[in-house]
Amino acid sequence: MHVLMVAAENDALPNAKVGGVADVVRDCPKALVEKGLSVDVVIPDYGFSHLERHHIGEVHVPFAGQMQKLDVWKLAKSEKGVTQLVISHWEFSRHNGAVYCNDEPGRPFATDASKFALFNAAVCEALLQGIIRTPDVVHLHDWHSACVALLLKTDSRYRKLAHLFLAYTVHNLALQGIRPFKGDSSSLEAWFPGLGYNGEKLCDPRYFDCFNPMRTAINLVDKVHLVSPTYCQEVLRPSDAEKGFFGGEGLEADLQAAYEQGRVVGILNGCEYPGMKLDDISLASLYQHAENALFQWMAKSPVLDSSYYIAHQRLLKFKTQPFSGPLVTSVGRLTDQKALLLRQPYDKGLVLDELCQRLKQHNGYMIILGSGDAELEQIMTSVMARQENLLFLKGYAHFVGEYMYHLGDLFLMPSSFEPCGISQMLAMRAGQPCLVHSVGGLRDTVDHLVSGFSFQGESLAAQSYELVTSFSDALELKKSQPDKWCSICEQAKNARFTWQSVAEGYLSGLYQ
Incomplete structure (x- = not known):
């Protein structure tokens, strides 16, 4: 044929x-x-x-x-x-x-x-x-x-x-x-x-x-x-x-x-198996690749973008502070498909603010890599300015993404709809469990409390609440049930979605 x-x-x-x-x-x-x-x-x-x-x-x-x-x-x-x-x-x-x-x-x-x-x-x-x-x-x-x-x-x-x-x-x-x-x-x-x-x-x-x-x-x-x-x-x-x-x-x-x-x-x-071989899988390498990407993005314009400036200052802080908490990662295009829930109102801020605050209780960092809709880029930049444990990298750099897949503890993918999704497969391939909205291909690839975590809801408000709650539950499980967490990581790594x-x-x- x-x-x-x-x-x-x-x-x-x-x-x-x-x-x-x-x-x-x-x-x-x-x-x-x-x-x-x-x-x-x-x-x-x-x-x-x-x-x-x-x-x-x-x-x-x-x-x-x-x-x-x-x-x-x-x-x-x-x-x-x-x-x-x-x-x-x-x-x-x-x-x-x-x-x-x-x-x-x-x-x-x-x-x-x-x-x-x-x-x-x-x-x-x-x-x-x-x-x-x-x-x-x-x-x-x-x-x-x-x-x-x-x-x-x-x-x-x-x-x-x-x-x-x-x-x-x-x-x-x-x-x-x-x-x-x-x-x-x-x-x-x-x-x-x-x-x-x-x-x-x-x-x-x-x-x-x-x-x-x-x-x-x-x-x-x-x-x-x-x-x-x-x-x-x-x-x-x-x-x-x-x-x-x-x-x-x-x-x-x-x-x-x-x-x-x-x-x-x-x-x-x-998804292709195995994934890319990385020489030095360490936070220092991730930070160095992130800084290199920021400099390349900055150099494209004679005017310094505030998002890049804040991100570089945050990166310098991350590099100099000791870190032992969970690292939450997210890689993807910034569209309402991917980020509608993150920009929903929650308490006195947005859902993304609340996630950063919950993560702060565990001394964790969050790194988001992606670009797309200008309004969403500005929202991410504003939240980064408010939340000292968030690093938003406005753009895409392949090696930065690869290091995030390998080094993250929890991959965040709360898409409002997802025909299939590839980022969750790449994170799972590297042994990083995902927290996903149980829709489309995310539902077909992530098994709740077996190979990752999922949530759902019958309205935007309910989905926002369930996302925040599931996020807290996942962080608490990592802290209080390390054996269960390791099992979930292993199940994620062993999952296969082959061509x-x-x-x-x-x-x-x-x-x-």
């Missing part, structure tokens, strides 16, 4: 990773090859001209009223039955190598939607011309590849490819890439003016004059894949933000219909 994966990200290539989809596209093809498959992976060329590669063809695509020329390249990095492909066009690389762009208010996804629509059209044309080998399965990832399904199933030019089996993985249902049908330069009819389509299957269920790529793919493909069994069930229910439940995000009716047709599967993502198991799930449930 031959599979073509189409995605926006791929961590097999430098600087082509933003989120967890990049890990999947990097690791899963290797596991599929071990099962006897061959895999091509194609993403846009965000600036890979410096890599060793060779030109395998060019395509001319009618797009937005003009004929666009795009080049297809095979990278020398291709190995073990996995072929790495990129498609080049000036539109893909004009943002200094950035995978995604932020548009002005009122035009969400505009730049990216146009960019990925062109990329998708080029993939279809390269398939039609035989530049990209015809697969048995086209595996699409998130809304960025949804126009492949649209064109293959509705454009008469690609009629000879309409029989291809299409699998579609939803990594994050909250991001759907919605754009207008017409009346904007970044709209479906602007990109493909001659396309005949059924708007009822393609429109956003809330905004009927808008094209929803995520919904389009769900309705057109042969199989829809959610990246954990629990999340697969959650998305069949409508979201209720006031109660702190995030499910189908407006697409639950389409997902329910697909589920009843036997087209929806829930397969948990995997080999994922590949088996793909073969038995997704690719047929």
Whole structure:
């Protein structure tokens, strides 16, 4: 069996990773090859001209009223039955190598939607011309590849490819890439003016004059894949933000219909074992890597960011003070998905303030690594200024994260929803138990009081209370029941979520 994966990200290539989809596209093809498959992976060329590669063809695509020329390249990095492909066009690389762009208010996804629509059209044309080998399965990832399904199933030019089996993985249902049908330069009819389509299957269920790529793919493909069994069930229910439940995000009716047709599967993502080997696993090494990262981030601007200044002062304090308490860690993008509960009001401050205060009773430190939403970054900075045992590192540095996974005593991941999650797997792999909200992939990976700790609640207020209570209980258990704590750490370390198991799930449930 031959599979073509189409995605926006791929961590097999430098600087082509933003989120967890990049890990999947990097690791899963290797596991599929071990099962006897061959895999091509194609993403846009965000600036890979410096890599060793060779030109395998060019395509001319009618797009937005003009004929666009795009080049297809095979990278020398291709190995073990996995072929790495990129498609080049000036539109893909004009943002200094950035995978995604932020548009002005009122035009969400505009730049990216146009960019990925062109990329998708080029993939279809390269398939039609035989530049990209015809697969048995086209595996699409998130809304960025949804126009492949649209064109293959509705454009008469690609009629000879309409029989291809299409699998579609939803990594994050909250991001759907919605754009207008017409009346904007970044709209479906602007990109493909001659396309005949059924708007009822393609429109956003809330905004009927808008094209929803995520919904389009769900309705057109042969199989829809959610990246954990629990999340697969959650998305069949409508979201209720006031109660702190995030499910189908407006697409639950389409997902329910697909589920009843036997087209929806829930397969948990995997993790590479063993993890990275670190030379000197010590707090001193962590602090040094953190300081190096802070200096690099500071140097990017002539104006000193207050978050970096406070973090450096806090780091100097951590380095000079003796420390024997628990170290609580958290690594991840700062979005409401990850941090909504941390910014909820609690007593006279926020939930994060309360957690720091509870941790202070055990002489513990908390280190949070991540960036993202500007408002959340400011909230984290403000709490760091108030709480002397919190270090917030606004950014991402790979080695800092690796040391945090290995040195932390308790990993904090109170996501409001989590399709799968990778950070909890990485922490567990290093023997660090996690405290998680019992949703999605977190529920499927963390067993309460066996391999970690979990909480739940029927409202935001209840979830906040349960988070704080579970946090205190976990710290108290570490202090009063060391044998039980060691057992939980060992169970976390021995848990396995392998890509080999994922590949088996793909073969038995997704690719047929």
